[in-house]
Structures are given as structure tokens and as C-alpha cells.
Amino acid sequence: MINTKTIEPFKGEPDKERLLAALKRKPVDRVPNFEVLYEDQHVEKFLGRYAGNTLAYGGDPAKGADAEQGRPMYPDDYIDFCNIIGQDMLMFDGGLWTPFKRHNENGELVPAYKRDVKTRKDFEALVLDSENSIKSTVGYVKEYKDAVAKRNSKIGVTALFGCLIQTLYEFVVGMNDFMMMVYEDRDLVEDMLEVSCEHFVNLSKALVESGVDFLFPADDVAFKTGLFIPPKIFKDMWIKRMARIFEPALNAGIPVMFHSDGKIDDIVEDLIDIGLDCLNPMDPYGIDYRQYKKKYGDRLCLSGNVDIEFPLSKGTPEEVDADVKAHMDVLKPGYGYVATVSHSVVNYIPHENVIAYINAIHKYGQY
Numbered sequence: 001m002i003n004t005k006t007i008e009p010f011k012g013e014p015d016k017e018r019l020l021a022a023l024k025r026k027p028v029d030r031v032p033n034f035e036v037l038y039e040d041q042h043v044e045k046f047l048g049r050y051a052g053n054t055l056a057y058g059g060d061p062a063k064g065a066d067a068e069q070g071r072p073m074y075p076d077d078y079i080d081f082c083n084i085i086g087q088d089m090l091m092f093d094g095g096l097w098t099p100f101k102r103h104n105e106n107g108e109l110v111p112a113y114k115r116d117v118k119t120r121k122d123f124e125a126l127v128l129d130s131e132n133s134i135k136s137t138v139g140y141v142k143e144y145k146d147a148v149a150k151r152n153s154k155i156g157v158t159a160l161f162g163c164l165i166q167t168l169y170e171f172v173v174g175m176n177d178f179m180m181m182v183y184e185d186r187d188l189v190e191d192m193l194e195v196s197c198e199h200f201v202n203l204s205k206a207l208v209e210s211g212v213d214f215l216f217p218a219d220d221v222a223f224k225t226g227l228f229i230p231p232k233i234f235k236d237m238w239i240k241r242m243a244r245i246f247e248p249a250l251n252a253g254i255p256v257m258f259h260s261d262g263k264i265d266d267i268v269e270d271l272i273d274i275g276l277d278c279l280n281p282m283d284p285y286g287i288d289y290r291q292y293k294k295k296y297g298d299r300l301c302l303s304g305n306v307d308i309e310f311p312l313s314k315g316t317p318e319e320v321d322a323d324v325k326a327h328m329d330v331l332k333p334g335y336g337y338v339a340t341v342s343h344s345v346v347n348y349i350p351h352e353n354v355i356a357y358i359n360a361i362h363k364y365g366q367y
Contacts, residue, residue, distance in 0.1 A: 014087055032339065096160060109127060166220050220262065235266075235267065249275075303339075327339070
């Protein structure tokens with residue numbers, strides 16, 4: 001009988017050194033569990049009080065750049081949450097989207113995420129609010145680190161950021177027009193990417209200097225069948241820029257995890273070449289985790305792939321338990337595995353399945 005009521009006792013308190021070792025494929029006591037996002041209803045059920053979601057106190061940064069996000073989850077709530085589920089790291093939205101803004105009719109700077117940039121003139125009317133955005137992120141890193149220190153916790157701190165191309169196609173230009181622009185006005189695309197890149201390089205440097213424990217850029221670049229843009233064109237535009245975003249972490253000797261949904265086979269070798277330590281989330285609709293373990297397991301830590309549709313949303317707790325065990329059997333040997341779902345722990349997943357998922361990680365993840 002699978003326990004669906006409570007998180008069972010687990011080996012080892014939350015400790016950033018466990019996750020950092022796993023990212024470098026070094027021995028650990030158990031497979032770390034780490035999620036990009038737990039949505040608010042699951043957080044509330046675990047804590048017994050409202051505390052927002054794990055990326056932001058209000059709104060959901062993973063679902064829209066123009067949403068009013070407010071501040072990240074309060075760090076004491078987040079530390080309590082990690083202590084309950086055994087997670088080793090606090091992570092907040094440190095600036096997923098390039099902070100493009102424009103002046104409204106009152107002369108105030110407001111987010112420019114209306115998918116209405118179609119020409120160079122449109123783009124030149126935007127304002128990049130980089131300094132304020134970075135200052136805000138660094139302030140929250142300090143708040144989190146201070147809270148961890150005050151409680152003598154071993155939990156680490158990082159921030160999710162860096163949607164280099166996704167900001168443009170999803171919020172600034174619009175998907176169809178952006179893909180046409182790649183062919184019809186490549187120079188403009190390159191210039192927009194360069195502005196984004198320079199912002200994220202500066203943010204990357206600031207994050208490293210502020211003491212994050214690893215760097216976590218994210219940029220959704222693929223469908224379930226392959227990259228949005230033909231590989232040669234995409235690599236020319238994107239790899240060298242993402243390499244610059246990775247560089248501050250490599251220079252500081254801290255690990256890099258990267259997230260993209262979809263089938264990203266065409267760029268995995270490139271990501272390894274530019275210094276990637278851990279790949280997330282191995283989207284199950286385009287990636288066979290068994291093949292990835294065989295092909296990349298001696299060079300990359302692998303993270304993700306437990307499908308939020310089935311078994312998590314539509315399966316039974318027993319099916320969740322069996323799926324986690326199947327992933328452990330393949331991905332756990334040799335270290336270099338971080339247990340993570342295929343996207344985020346969304347509210348429509350039954351809470352008893354979330355409990356079964358976490359308990360299974362701790363049960364089957366011991367070395």
C-alpha cells in the first residue's frame with residue numbers, strides 16, 4: 001500500500017552539497033529531489049498556510065511575462081517547505097524574461113510584452129530596464145542567503161533566468177512573426193538577441209557574485225519533434241550567446257544546469273561543449289531517458305522526465321511509485337541524476353500523487 005497522506009522520513013537533511021555533488025556526477029547519499037516550480041496549492045497543503053508558489057509569492061512566472069509577479073516566496077516559508085519534502089535548494093524567478101519596457105500614455109515605464117514588435121523602429125522604441133531588474137534579483141539572493149544563515153540551514157540558493165530567445169518569440173514579437181523574421185530580417189533578430197544576451201550576461205555575473213550555488217538559465221527552444229529553428233541557423237544565433245551566459249559560472253567553478261522543453265538532441269553536444277553540467281527536464285514527449293543515460297550519462301547529470309500528465313496527473317499513486325522506480329533503475333547508477341518532473345508540479349496533479357512521488361524518490365533513491 002502506497003502512503004498518500006504524509007511525507008515519510010527520509011535519509012539526510014536538505015543540504016546543498018548533495019545537489020551540487022549530483023550536478024558534478026559525484027557520490028551522494030541519495031538522489032536529490034529538486035523542482036523548477038511547485039504551484040501554490042501544493043505548497044499550501046504541505047505548509048498548512050498560503051505561501052505562494054516556489055518561484056514567486058504571487059502569480060506564476062512560468063506562465064507569462066506580463067503577469068504581475070510581485071516578490072518571490074518568503075524565504076522562511078520556502079525553508080520550511082524544503083525541510084518537509086527534503087529539497088536541497090531554494091530557487092526563485094531571478095528574471096526569466098528580458099526586461100523590455102516602453103513608456104505608456106502617462107510616461108511610466110511598463111512591461112513591453114504585447115507581441116507587437118514587427119520592425120526595427122518598433123524595437124528601437126523599447127527600453128531595456130536592465131539595471132533595476134538585476135538590482136532586484138541580487139537583493140532577493142541576499143534575502144534568501146541571510147535567512148538560510150540565520151536558521152543555520154544547509155539549504156542552497158539559486159535563481160531561474162535567461163530566456164534569451166523565448167522572450168522574443170513568446171512575448172515581444174510573437175511566434176509566427178518571429179520565425180518569419182529569422183528568414184526575412186535576420187539582422188534585426190541578431191540585434192534583439194544581442195541586447196537580450198548582454199542583459200543576461202550581466203545578470204549571470206551578478207548572480208555569481210551574489211553567491212548563488214549554481215547557475216540555472218532556461219530557454220524553451222524546441223517542439224517535441226525538434227528545434228523551432230533549423231539547427232544550423234539556430235546554433236549560429238544561439239550557442240555562442242548562451243556560452244557567454246554560462247561563462248561567469250564556469251570562471252567561478254560553480255555548476256550550470258540548463259532547461260529547455262522539447263526534443264533538443266541537436267544541441268546537447270553543443271551544450272556539453274560550452275560547459276553544461278546538468279540537463280533538465282528531458283521532455284518525455286521527445287526524449288527517451290534510457291537513450292540519454294546511455295549516450296550522455298558519463299558527461300552530463302540528467303534531471304527530469306517524470307511525466308506530469310501520466311502518471312502524475314492521470315495515474316494512481318501506485319503508478320507514480322512504479323514510474324519513479326523505473327527512472328531510478330536507469331538514471332541512478334553512477335550518480336549524476338536529479339529527480340525532477342517533466343515541467344513543474346502543477347496544481348492539477350492530485351496531491352496524493354505528489355506525496356507518492358516524493359516518497360518514491362526517497363525510497364528508491366538511496367545509494
